[in-house]
Amino acid sequence: MMPSFDKSSQPKDVMLLEAQQQPWRHGFLTLMRMLDAHAKDAPHIGQSQRPQQDNFRLGQQASLAFAPREIARVVEKNGTPHIYLFGLGMLGPNGALPIHYTEQVRERTEARRDQTLANFLDIFHHRSFTHLYRAWAQSQAAAGLDRVEDEAFTNYVARLTGDEPSELRHSPLxxxxxxxxxxxxxxxxxxxxxxxxxxxxxxxxxxxxxxxxxQWMPIEPQDRCQLGMSNESAMLGLGAMVGEKVPDxxxxxxxxxxxxxxxxxxxxxxxxxxxxxxxxxxxxxxxxxxxxxxxxxxxxxxxxxxxxxxxxxxxxxxxxxxxxxxxxxxxxxxxxxxxxxxxxxxxxx
Known part of the structure; x- marks a missing residue:
């Protein structure tokens, strides 16, 4: 029997359990965004230097059928969630490799219980899928708010209007x-x-x-019309105005x-x-x-x-x-x- 996630009160564990039981109800980007939001102490998905810094693994399900959905299955191995996709990788009818590679991986995995070739290809799949998610997340304003301390989209919008976010931290707005x-x-x-x-x-x-x-705008004392002055404010037709205020x-x-x-x-x-x-x-x-x-x-x-x-x-x-x-x-x-x-x-x- 496939090991299952702990059904605790943690939103991440609950969502992974639901994805394991009903993978057709979840999307790849949504699941990645949830994992990224809850990994506060880890680098962003797609920015890790080593695979050990990611608390999950991504791979591709070897299948000759056209992908009916994004996520093929979700399993737990040694406490780490492994998420397998139908598409986006090197295998399958839409993959980059010739179709006989998919047949070979599928035959070794299902007939011989040998995961060696599949695991080797998943090394590259994991890196490719995480970079794909990072390219998507960097262009999404809402995804950036999942980890506020690293959010960058606000700076882009602020500088379009000439604002500097660091100078507005204490603003009442x-x-x-x-x-x-x-x-x-x-x-x-x-x-x-x-x-x-x-x-x-x-x-x-x-x-x-x-x-x-x-409104009534006051006229500065030096610009008011006064008898005996030789400036323009005392000359009719130039700058002479009656009173100390003008309507505006x-x-x-x-x-x-x-x-x-x-x-x-x-x-x-x-x-x-x-x-x-x-x-x-x-x-x-x-x-x-x-x-x-x-x-x-x-x-x-x-x-x-x-x-x-x-x-x-x-x-x-x-x-x-x-x-x-x-x-x-x-x-x-x-x-x-x-x-x-x-x-x-x-x-x-």
Whole structure:
């Protein structure tokens, strides 16, 4: 009887046992990825210098039939899993060697119980299959996350956007949330739709962007129009302007976020809530799109059925989470909460 794997609580042992009992339900790459993820102290599959560094063995099942599936069988020998494939090797109808080699290996293995030739060819099969898996894994972002300390795909995406991962370790915005928007940020012109899409995906709430908000920009004292001055700011038709401020609609926009429940609303306020603060992450994500070039504000909307009524001795705060004359309601109609410029609060802290 073929030795079986120990059916323990280890995911690796459970999956190997399932692959031994039902090999047709498993794929070669999936099984290799599982073995690679659980071998934390060993080199990556395909990067080992000696076969002894691999805690498994790969080989090919000598068969004259076209491969009906990837994995032929999985067995345990002296505590080491041996995984045999139908294809991808030198034998079989699709192999590199002439077909009579497959016949010879099959005849010696099954008729004479002699594994010598098969084991010799499996030395090369093991190396070839592990290199094949490594070539696949290096191009897969998800496979790189199985062993986070050696993950490299993040660096590729980060540098497309001009970011250095080592400099962003202490950022309030999670790294993968920042680089999930790389497709939008890698382009020269940044569009409002890309910013709104990234905010919606990260926070999971409705977001709307209102462009061309009116603001009054102060004029520097040396550029103001003053009588008796001989510079251009005092000459009609050149630089003379009336007043100390000028209207501007080109450099200011507003993000409307919501309607939100009470906890999500408080998380986006400068003081945050008991469950955490989202305002620093919001600022970092917006900065990654626009830098410091624009002035922007946030208008927070809250669902009326979650807004608390103002009572003496209650936990609401004036200017933050207080609404006068709030009647008990079951509707989800949005009411306006705080309107703030997040940059002012983040920079002040």
């Amino acid at each position: 999670p790294p993968h949330a920042r680089w999930a928007s790389a497709a939008h940020r890698v382009r020269g012109p940044r569009d409002p739709e890309g910013l709104v899409s990234s905010l919606k995906r990260f926070f999971g709430v409705p977001v709307k962007l209102d462009e061309y908000r009116l 609609r080109q450099t200011r926009f507003c993000l409307t976020i919501g309607p939100l429940n009470m906890d999500a609303y408080l998380r986006l306020t400068p003081q945050g809530s008991a469950s955490g603060k989202d305002l620093p992450a919001l600022v970092e994500l917006v900065r990654s799109f626009i830098g410091f070039e624009y002035v922007w504000e946030v208008e927070l909307l809250i669902r009326s059925d979650t807004a608390p009524a103002s009572t003496l001795g209650g936990g609401t705060q004036l200017g933050w989470s207080t609404w006068m004359d709030q009647q008990k309601t079951t509707t989800t109609k949005a009411i306006t909460g705080m309107v703030l410029e997040p940059e002012n609060y983040v920079l002040s802290h």
